[in-house]
Amino acid sequence: xxxxxxxxxxxxxxxxxxxxxxxxxxxxxxxxxxxxxxxxxxxxxxxxxxxxxxxxxxxxxxxxxxxxxxxxxxxxxxxxxxxxxxxxxxxxxxxxxxxxxxxxxxxxxxxxxxxxxxxxxxxxxxxxxxxxxxxxxxxxxxxxxxxxxxxxxxxxxxxxxxxxxxxxxxxxxxxxxxxxxxxxxxxxxxxxxxxxxxxxxxxxxxxxxxxxxxxxxxxxxxxxxxxxxxxxxxxxxxxxxxxxxxxxxxxxxxxxxxxxxxxxxxxxxxx
Amino acid sequence: xxxxxxxxxxxxxxxxxxxxxxxxxxxxxxxxxxxxxxxxxxxxxxxxxxxxxxxxxxxxxxxxxxxxxxxxxxxxxxxxxxxxxxxxxxxxxxxxxxxxxxxxxxxxxxxxxxxxxxxxxxxxxxxxxxxxxxxxxxxxxxxxxxxxxxxxxxxxxxxxxxxxxxxxxxxxxxxxxxxxxxxxxxxxxxxxxxxxxxxxxxxxxxxxxxxxxxxxxxxxxxxxxxxxxxxxxxxxxxxxxxxxxxxxxxxxxxxxxxxxxxxxxxxxxxxxxxxxxxxxxxxxxxxxxxxxxxxxxxxxxxxxxxxxxxxxxxxxxxxxxxxxxxxxxxxxxxxxxxxxxxxxxxxxxxxxxxxxxxxxxxxxxxxxxxxxxxxxxxxxxxxxxxxxxxxxxxxxxxxxxxxxxxxxxxxxxxxxxxxxxxxxxxxxxxxxxxxxxxxxxxxxxxxxxxxxxxxxxxxxxxxxxxxxxxxxxxxxxxxxxxxxxxxxxxxxxxxxxxxxxxxxxxxxxxxxxxxxxxxxxxxxxxxxxxxxxxxxxxxxxxxxxxxxxxxxxxxxxxxxxxxxxxxxxxxxxxx
Numbered sequence: 001x002x003x004x005x006x007x008x009x010x011x012x013x014x015x016x017x018x019x020x021x022x023x024x025x026x027x028x029x030x031x032x033x034x035x036x037x038x039x040x041x042x043x044x045x046x047x048x049x050x051x052x053x054x055x056x057x058x059x060x061x062x063x064x065x066x067x068x069x070x071x072x073x074x075x076x077x078x079x080x081x082x083x084x085x086x087x088x089x090x091x092x093x094x095x096x097x098x099x100x101x102x103x104x105x106x107x108x109x110x111x112x113x114x115x116x117x118x119x120x121x122x123x124x125x126x127x128x129x130x131x132x133x134x135x136x137x138x139x140x141x142x143x144x145x146x147x148x149x150x151x152x153x154x155x156x157x158x159x160x161x162x163x164x165x166x167x168x169x170x171x172x173x174x175x176x177x178x179x180x181x182x183x184x185x186x187x188x189x190x191x192x193x194x195x196x197x198x199x200x201x202x203x204x205x206x207x208x209x210x211x212x213x214x215x216x217x218x219x220x221x222x223x224x225x226x227x228x229x230x231x232x233x234x235x236x237x238x239x240x241x242x243x244x245x246x247x248x249x250x251x252x253x254x255x256x257x258x259x260x261x262x263x264x265x266x267x268x269x270x271x
Numbered sequence: 272x273x274x275x276x277x278x279x280x281x282x283x284x285x286x287x288x289x290x291x292x293x294x295x296x297x298x299x300x301x302x303x304x305x306x307x308x309x310x311x312x313x314x315x316x317x318x319x320x321x322x323x324x325x326x327x328x329x330x331x332x333x334x335x336x337x338x339x340x341x342x343x344x345x346x347x348x349x350x351x352x353x354x355x356x357x358x359x360x361x362x363x364x365x366x367x368x369x370x371x372x373x374x375x376x377x378x379x380x381x382x383x384x385x386x387x388x389x390x391x392x393x394x395x396x397x398x399x400x401x402x403x404x405x406x407x408x409x410x411x412x413x414x415x416x417x418x419x420x421x422x423x424x425x426x427x428x429x430x431x432x433x434x435x436x437x438x439x440x441x442x443x444x445x446x447x448x449x450x451x452x453x454x455x456x457x458x459x460x461x462x463x464x465x466x467x468x469x470x471x472x473x474x475x476x477x478x479x480x481x482x483x484x485x486x487x488x489x490x491x492x493x494x495x496x497x498x499x500x501x502x503x504x505x506x507x508x509x510x511x512x513x514x515x516x517x518x519x520x521x522x523x524x525x526x527x528x529x530x531x532x533x534x535x536x537x538x539x540x541x542x543x544x545x546x547x548x549x550x551x552x553x554x555x556x557x558x559x560x561x562x563x564x565x566x567x568x569x570x571x572x573x574x575x576x577x578x579x580x581x582x583x584x585x586x587x588x589x590x591x592x593x594x595x596x597x598x599x600x601x602x603x604x605x606x607x608x609x610x611x612x613x614x615x616x617x618x619x620x621x622x623x624x625x626x627x628x629x630x631x632x633x634x635x636x637x638x639x640x641x642x643x644x645x646x647x648x649x650x651x652x653x654x655x656x657x658x659x660x661x662x663x664x665x666x667x668x669x670x671x672x673x674x675x676x677x678x679x680x681x682x683x684x685x686x687x688x689x690x691x692x693x694x695x696x697x698x699x700x701x702x703x704x705x706x707x708x709x710x711x712x713x714x715x716x717x718x719x720x721x722x723x724x725x726x727x728x729x730x731x732x733x734x735x736x737x738x739x740x741x742x743x744x745x746x747x748x749x750x751x752x753x754x755x756x757x758x759x760x761x762x763x764x765x766x767x768x769x770x771x772x773x774x775x776x777x778x779x780x781x782x783x784x785x786x787x788x789x790x791x792x793x794x795x796x797x798x799x800x801x802x803x804x805x806x807x808x809x810x811x812x813x814x815x816x817x818x819x820x821x822x823x824x825x826x827x828x829x830x831x832x833x834x835x836x837x838x839x840x841x842x843x844x845x846x
Contacts, residue, residue: 014580021582025372025410136372160372163412171659174623174643178652179662179722181676182644203662210704211658215367222368224330225360226426227384230352237386 037141067124135159281337310487359427417448512739604772657715709740
């Protein structure tokens with residue numbers, strides 16, 4: 001009982017909200033977070049793509065080690081890491097079982113590990129980059145590289161609304177609990193209870209959609225009054241807004257170090 | 272006096288609307304006025320205000336005739352973006368107008384969009400002006416309701432407009448913060464020469480802060496008058512379901528004043544009513560809570576502590592070592608500042624959250640061992656925001672949800688009765704979210720009552736309603752006494768507390784600092800101050816007149832005065 005209580009506390013909507021917000025906004029003080037968004041884009045362009053084309057095992061291992069280190073320096077929330085690990089294990093495990101089912105043997109394990117390693121590198125690179133940029137920074141970075149203002153604004157605004165949406169979702173969810181009827185028995189492996197919660201988790205989205213549509217009216221009017229539509233059509237505003245973005249020495253150093261590391265890996269891996 | 276705003280023969284109909292929302296409206300507003308717009312729901316107040324910043328007719332393209340001139344600009348010839356340099360707007364649901372995650376970013380959002388290179392300084396200046404200091408880098412969702420309102424105001428001030436429009440500032444805020452907001456507006460008006468326009472139901476605030484009043488009804492302007500004259504038009508106001516300040520109502524009901532002699536502020540009333548020197552003995556039925564203390568316990572809280580996790584993963588303590596029993600027949604008002612722990616206490620009783628230390632028992636059941644679904648058989652919790660209770664697509668389905676889930680035989684009959692009791696029979700097929708605030712509140716109460724609980728918990732049931740609707744809801748709450756064994760209301764509404772509760776629990780920073788009745792609470796000035804409670808105006812008046820016992824309602828006050836006068840034989844004709 002005590003154990004399930006602790007677990008349910010960890011998995012509560014409240015907890016998920018806290019973790020999500022921390023992932024989005026809570027990492028502003030790390031080294032990576034202080035880099036220019038464009039640096040991170042360039043970095044990601046390589047580490048997010050290159051692993052698909054590399055088949056040299058030592059190089060891949062070296063890249064994975066590098067990604068683990070950057071992930072640690074980026075101080076990623078444990079929840080995200082947990083989800084990632086579950087995803088990787090699930091995917092690897094499913095492929096393994098599928099291959100055995102179709103007559104594979106133990107020899108499939110090695111290629112599967114390599115595949116999983118590639119996916120891990122890419123996933124960790126994505127996490128590192130996107131968790132190190134808060135939504136504002138990401139949106140400014142996108143604006144700088146020529147993405148339209150509407151898109152970049154939507155990203156920043158979407159995150160701004162996230163906590164209120166989660167809060168409201170939570171309230172609706174609790175409304176279902178306060179008036180609904182939970183199954184009398186938990187059932188084998190708690191399946192009845194799990195089914196009950198899964199059902200209200202889905203049903204809670206409908207009221208949320210409707211009330212969000214309603215509140216959006218004020219927001220759209222406010223955006224009009226605050227001149228966002230004016231800003232989208234005046235390049236001068238974009239310039240002022242992005243004036244604070246600049247490459248500093250740490251950006252160059254980070255890129256140079258990454259390049260050097262990769263170069264060394266290739267040299268060492270091909271000896 | 273310079274005319275700053277001129278409306279000439281304006282008619283407006285929303286696209287798809289059936290009739291004109293504004294009919295032949297003409298109005299002049301001078302620079303530097305502090306103007307209140309009053310009127311019943313649907314009288315066109317918000318529509319009028321949206322004319323001034325050009326949202327009508329640029330954004331809402333309906334049938335528009337007439338002319339609106341703001342600061343010399345004809346609104347049809349200038350875009351919303353231009354007009355927003357002249358008019359700032361704070362919405363009633365102001366949380367939805369905050370669009371950036373951090374405080375300073377939001378305050379400087381408009382100056383940035385209009386391309387001012389010093390946008391950050393402008394944002395800072397606006398925050399300074401509204402008194403929101405030291406929160407620049409905080410996230411907006413970490414702010415309290417009052418601070419969010421200040422931020423919305425800062426956003427409106429950031430372009431340095433000459434005119435500010437604030438839609439129902441008091442509705443969403445507790446009385447303490449409402450007064451703060453008005454003081455800020457007063458300062459902007461007096462020291463910075465801004466024209467302030469508020470849409471307001473609370474005439475006591477109007478009397479204190481505004482100098483002009485516009486009364487609207489059914490899309491027309493009935494009159495524009497000086498506040499002192501406006502609030503004395505008691506008949507006009509009541510016809511539009513606006514209630515004048517309590518002191519004005521009391522004087523009006525006494526019948527001994529001519530209309531132009533009615534007081535509108537507490538100080539004036541003090542000069543006009545006689546000091547009461549003789550002491551009456553218990554003229555009014557007093558709540559006798561102490562006699563009833565021996566009854567059965569419904570809820571027990573034993574050494575309960577509670578805290579919750581904040582975004583920065585630290586824990587915030589909200590309740591400290593609470594010991595409390597709720598008995599059969601208790602009508603409890605739970606009062607205290609925002610953040611005193613009222614909502615947390617109620618949520619503990621529902622079993623939605625479990626105490627960190629100590630135990631909560633509901634009818635002897637420890638909430639730790641029971642799910643909220645189980646406890647719902649005994650306890651009903653009604654949210655502050657009714658919309659969060661609407662989980663179905665029409666009123667009727669929402670009301671019957673609980674009964675249907677439990678397959679209660681003959682539930683249709685119960686539902687019919689409840690719908691009738693709350694005046695919802697005609698609305699039962701409507702989508703609850705699209706109803707007016709008062710209707711929504713009624714629906715949320717009906718949902719709770721249909722669950723036939725022993726104890727009902729209401730979170731701020733009268734917040735956010737106009738006064739006429741508030742009266743209706745209060746009456747409905749009063750009728751619950753018959754049906755439900757115990758009721759607990761968390762509220763800032765001191766009129767409700769004074770008129771309804773037989774037990775008042777004062778929470779302050781997570782502790783119970785007082786547990787008594789209205790006599791013990793409202794006669795304890797230092798307690799009121801500590802807990803940030805503002806007694807009803809009529810109570811203040813009766814205290815300052817040395818009335819004994821104190822009058823808690825206008826009716827009691829008038830009754831006491833008439834008793835007083837009767838022996839002297841002067842005003843016998845009134846009685």
